[in-house]
Amino acid sequence: MRTRSTTATTTRMSHVPEHHNGRATSKRALPARMPMGQFLFEYLHRRGVRHSFGVPGDFALPTFAWLEKSKIQSITMTHEPGAGFAADAYSRLNGIGLVCVTYCVGGLNVLNAIAGAYAEKSPVVVVSGGPGVKDREKDPLLHHKVKTFETQRRVYDEVTVATTILLDEQTAASEIVRCVEACLKHKRPVYIEVPYDMVDRPIPVCPMPREQRPASDAHALAAALDETRAMIAGAKKPVILAGVELHRFHVTDLAIELAERLNIPIAADLLSKSAVRENHPLYLGVYGGAMSSDKHVRAYVESSDCVLMLGTFITDMSMGIYTAKLNRQKSVLATTESIKVAFHSYEDVEFEDFLRGLVKSGLKPKKFKHPNPHADTISVQRDDSRGAWNKHPGGA
Helix, strand or coil: CCECCCCCCCCCCCCEEEEECCEEEEEECCCCEEEHHHHHHHHHHHECCCEEEECCCHHHHHHHHHHHHCCCEEEECCCHHHHHHHHHHHHHHHCCEEEEECCCCCCCCCHHHHHHHHHCCCCEEEEEEECCHHHHHHCCCCCCCCCCCCHHHHHHHCCCCEEEECCCCCCHHHHHHHHHHHHHHHCCCEEEEEECCCCCCEEECCCCCCCCCCCCCHHHHHHHHHHHHHHHHCCCCEEEEECCHHHHCCCHHHHHHHHHHHCCCEEECCCCCCCCCCCCCCEEEECECECCCCHHHHHHHHCCCEEEEECCCCCCCCCCCCCCCCCHHHEEEECCCCEEECCEEECCCCHHHHHHHHHCCCCCCCCCCCCCCCCCCEEEEEECCCCEEEEEECCC
16 A cells, blocks of 8 residues: 655646545646645645645745745644644545644654554645755755654654655656545555755646546455345344444445435444434444443444444454454444455455445335434434435424
8 A cells, every 4th residue: 555755757737627625626727847845735735735734944944935825724833743633633524634844853743643643544644844955965964864864754654655755856746646646545644755955946747647436346346245235134133333434435425325225223433423423313322342322322233133334443442442242243344445244355345336335235124213312302304405414303
């Protein structure tokens, strides 16, 4: 999954779609060459970034100057960890976050927040100022340098899915595109280091790649769906355990549609709390073994004869510090990485394809009576024009 800095051929960008939350909104031509800093923040804006969090520092001042000229609003924080956590939270709400810091004293100070973003699949772009190209040639004793000029990037290799240092103006644009696209694809942080003597240089602009959705292996998808459908059809008490990947990859509506069509209740885990609206009549509460929100949730999930874990992280914390009691033989674990049905594992199956296949399964709705009704005083109705759920006074 990791993609490191590589040399790439650049071509002219003629028409580039603007994006917000990964969706195209308009097209506008860019010039064939732009200053590196201008292109960096223009591209980030087109991919959905509207605000940046950070702390300026000497190596990063030229980069911050371009940030101030861009369409992105810069929010200066008092401490780098706070900037990192703010960018993490922002990414969870908006689809991509940005934190800008200076070299080492800033970049290494924000590291803990970025490590947390990696662990929980938050798409955050780290832009760090850095020593100049000439500095690296002469190897002077620069302030803030820890060991070598590569130290900070190598540290970030462990908590990102892509890293780069923009030392070559011919490949800089393609490196920016590569890292930002990796961030959006994997929903995890990336690192871009900008030498202070490079950020003002005009660079060849490269085209924004057209979004190409990966295709599932047709036979593996069909087999996974067949086995899952059979498990659901034979179950008397199925339940959906909604995971955080539903929110990260914008497919929560598919899980809700599946639950409604089959009348299957939904529980969340600790990390995915509120990924599914908690006023929905099918919502049970938070499941986490002994750490569940109440006894009704734990009893229902652990007595289920078909637990559909959709986008769920299996960790000690999400499973209640090893207190969860789920029968693997009666469970489906579907994530963006693989589909596991009981003891069978299916590779090369796209998570969204699997969810859409289940929605179109044609299975009959199940009988379900909420063990602890929480929607007695409201009815929740679908507003199909917006794809949203609204509260209305009255009976459930």
